[in-house]
Amino acid sequence: MQILLTPLYLAQMEVLRNKVRFFLISLLIALITLLVLFIAALAEGLGGGNREYLSKLEADLLVYKADSDLLIAASRLPRSVMTQVRRVNGVRAVGPIAVSNAAIDNPLETPDADPLRVALLGVEAGLPGAPPIITGSAFSTNRAPEAVVERRVIQRLGIKVGDRISIRTDQGSGDETFEVLVVGLSDGEQYGLQPVVFLPLLTWDRIRSKTGPNSPLNLNLIAVQLENPNDLAAMKALIPTQVKDVEMAGIREAYEALPGYKEQQSTLDTQRFFTLIIGVLVIGGFFQIQALQKVPQVGMLKAIGAANWMVAVAAIAQIILVTVIGVLLGGAATLLLASTLPPGIPIVFTGQAVVAAIVSLLFIGPIGGTISIRYAARIEPLKALGMSS
Amino acid sequence: MNDGFALSTDSLVKSYELDGQKFNAVNSISLAVSAGEFVGLVGPSGSGKTTLLAMLSALLTPTAGKVIIDGTSLSDMSDKQRVEFRRKRVGFTFQANNLIPYLTAAENVELMLRLNGELNAAGRTRSRDLLARLGLADRLHNLPSQMSGGQQQRVAIARALIHNPAVVLADEPTANLDTERAHQVVETFAELIHEHKRAGVIVTHDLRMITYTDRVIQMRDGDIARIYTSRDEITELAASGPG
Numbered sequence: 001m002q003i004l005l006t007p008l009y010l011a012q013m014e015v016l017r018n019k020v021r022f023f024l025i026s027l028l029i030a031l032i033t034l035l036v037l038f039i040a041a042l043a044e045g046l047g048g049g050n051r052e053y054l055s056k057l058e059a060d061l062l063v064y065k066a067d068s069d070l071l072i073a074a075s076r077l078p079r080s081v082m083t084q085v086r087r088v089n090g091v092r093a094v095g096p097i098a099v100s101n102a103a104i105d106n107p108l109e110t111p112d113a114d115p116l117r118v119a120l121l122g123v124e125a126g127l128p129g130a131p132p133i134i135t136g137s138a139f140s141t142n143r144a145p146e147a148v149v150e151r152r153v154i155q156r157l158g159i160k161v162g163d164r165i166s167i168r169t170d171q172g173s174g175d176e177t178f179e180v181l182v183v184g185l186s187d188g189e190q191y192g193l194q195p196v197v198f199l200p201l202l203t204w205d206r207i208r209s210k211t212g213p214n215s216p217l218n219l220n221l222i223a224v225q226l227e228n229p230n231d232l233a234a235m236k237a238l239i240p241t242q243v244k245d246v247e248m249a250g251i252r253e254a255y256e257a258l259p260g261y262k263e264q265q266s267t268l269d270t271q272r273f274f275t276l277i278i279g280v281l282v283i284g285g286f287f288q289i290q291a292l293q294k295v296p297q298v299g300m301l302k303a304i305g306a307a308n309w310m311v312a313v314a315a316i317a318q319i320i321l322v323t324v325i326g327v328l329l330g331g332a333a334t335l336l337l338a339s340t341l342p343p344g345i346p347i348v349f350t351g352q353a354v355v356a357a358i359v360s361l362l363f364i365g366p367i368g369g370t371i372s373i374r375y376a377a378r379i380e381p382l383k384a385l386g387m388s389s
Numbered sequence: 390m391n392d393g394f395a396l397s398t399d400s401l402v403k404s405y406e407l408d409g410q411k412f413n414a415v416n417s418i419s420l421a422v423s424a425g426e427f428v429g430l431v432g433p434s435g436s437g438k439t440t441l442l443a444m445l446s447a448l449l450t451p452t453a454g455k456v457i458i459d460g461t462s463l464s465d466m467s468d469k470q471r472v473e474f475r476r477k478r479v480g481f482t483f484q485a486n487n488l489i490p491y492l493t494a495a496e497n498v499e500l501m502l503r504l505n506g507e508l509n510a511a512g513r514t515r516s517r518d519l520l521a522r523l524g525l526a527d528r529l530h531n532l533p534s535q536m537s538g539g540q541q542q543r544v545a546i547a548r549a550l551i552h553n554p555a556v557v558l559a560d561e562p563t564a565n566l567d568t569e570r571a572h573q574v575v576e577t578f579a580e581l582i583h584e585h586k587r588a589g590v591i592v593t594h595d596l597r598m599i600t601y602t603d604r605v606i607q608m609r610d611g612d613i614a615r616i617y618t619s620r621d622e623i624t625e626l627a628a629s630g631p632g
Contacts, residue, residue: 305476
């Protein structure tokens with residue numbers, strides 16, 4: 001047992017007696033951890049901010065106007081399409097989704113309280129597309145001057161259910177303000193990284209930005225719930241055969257088609273990947289330099305009878321120790337820093353993303369150190385001690 | 390051959406090829422060292438003494454011939470067995486880089502016991518006693534960087550002896566020491582070889598150091614040129630200078 005523990009003893013003693021040197025490399029790993037975790041959180045935050053509303057929809061399919069290339073802004077569907085879709089066999093329910101933008105006058109009486117830019121979504125209560133209400137109630141009618149807002153609107157404006165908000169939109173001839181009563185609160189439902197205000201569809205039509213006085217009511221999307229969600233592929237093919245001029249998408253397909261979504265995620269994934277590669281190179285470089293400096297010492301150890309596996313285990317143990325300390329430090333620093341960030345920054349730490357980032361970080365040490373471990377294991381004692389002819 | 394000796398060689402050869410020509414760095418050397426005997430290996434650079442020492446310590450495989458330590462032939466061993474044999478039956482001191490820089494004097498000596506799985510309270514006491522015997526009682530907890538070259542060599546001697554090896558080999562242990570410290574180190578080394586009844590071999594350029602040995606083997610071009618056995622001969626050779 002003592003023989004097995006000897007490499008660990010050597011690894012531990014070297015770290016303890018060279019605390020500053022090893023702390024510095026741990027600090028580098030901590031910084032890489034901080035960067036990787038923040039990039040992961042930013043990817044999650046930005047991605048989530050874009051897709052949150054769509055990904056939480058209680059629907060199986062979305063109907064777009066044909067040839068809209070799944071671009072929500074380009075998709076314009078007359079309300080009559082809803083009825084046609086509802087009639088297709090296998091469809092349980094349909095709901096309208098109409099999208100616009102607006103500003104809400106900030107009731108906080110501070111000079112720098114800018115209006116809050118929001119996504120204005122027209123939906124029908126109780127139908128697919130309407131958000132789940134966590135406080136308050138749904139709209140009383142389809143044309144009531146009422147709104148359901150998501151929690152970010154509440155946080156940013158300091159309002160509560162029962163308050164009135166002033167929604168400002170461009171009516172073609174200039175900005176107009178409409179007052180609505182906040183009747184309900186939904187959980188996070190961002191759309192395009194903007195907080196969302198849900199309005200009854202006809203109220204939405206009255207308030208939405210218009211280019212002129214005769215702008216007809218068009219839906220952007222129709223959310224479809226199926227009788228049997230397992231029939232998704234078949235229904236996706238069936239609906240366009242029975243309803244003219246439409247195209248279909250699943251939920252994931254829909255949010256991946258959001259403008260810039262895929263590009264944004266792949267950019268962040270690339271950043272994360274290169275940060276991990278930099279981590280591998282930094283750790284690899286450090287331990288390789290250390291291995292080069294330790295050639296005579298390792299040669300002496302081998303000469304007095306230390307086996308190759310002992311040298312390798314000592315090196316691996318050190319790399320793992322330094323990496324774990326670095327990742328723990330980085331994790332703690334990330335938590336600390338994240339707690340000080342203002343709520344508007346799209347940083348979201350999810351368990352899955354954090355675990356994936358930490359596991360990948362824990363691997364960078366041993367991967368980076370592989371060459372140095374191999375190098376140390378191959379040191380010839382005679383050469384290392386200058387005894388070779 | 391040489392049964393009963395702690396260390397012996399039988400027609401030991403080490404050949405190399407240089408520019409397509411084969412030459413023997415060590416040429417059919419047979420020697421034997423008894424337990425408690427301290428042998429000096431001298432000769433000019435390139436005479437084969439370090440190559441011979443490397444083969445005696447199982448760090449280098451002979452081209453032909455045998456090395457027998459404590460009745461065991463190293464020729465029949467696998468690489469793994471040689472490493473284990475070296476750990477258990479051979480003690481070693483080198484010219485430099487003898488000690489682990491992040492271990493104290495006591496820890497460096499105890500390392501040999503750890504490597505063999507034999508570190509216990511008795512082992513710790515023995516290592517401290519041995520260091521005290523070498524005049525390092527007040528240096529037990531010093532790192533190598535806090536000790537002089539001579540003190541470091543004495544720690545290496547303690548490490549070479551602590552696990553009761555059959556043979557103790559020293560490669561130019563005084564090369565980096567001043568004359569006074571060199572004498573102290575080799576004298577102590579010789580005393581401990583005799584006290585602990587180990588077979589000791591020291592390779593040195595400095596002929597003055599052979600004063601403390603019991604026998605001197607002088608090498609030239611891979612062969613044994615001469616063996617000095619009498620005290621007068623050794624003293625006369627030692628007086629011939631630093632080498």
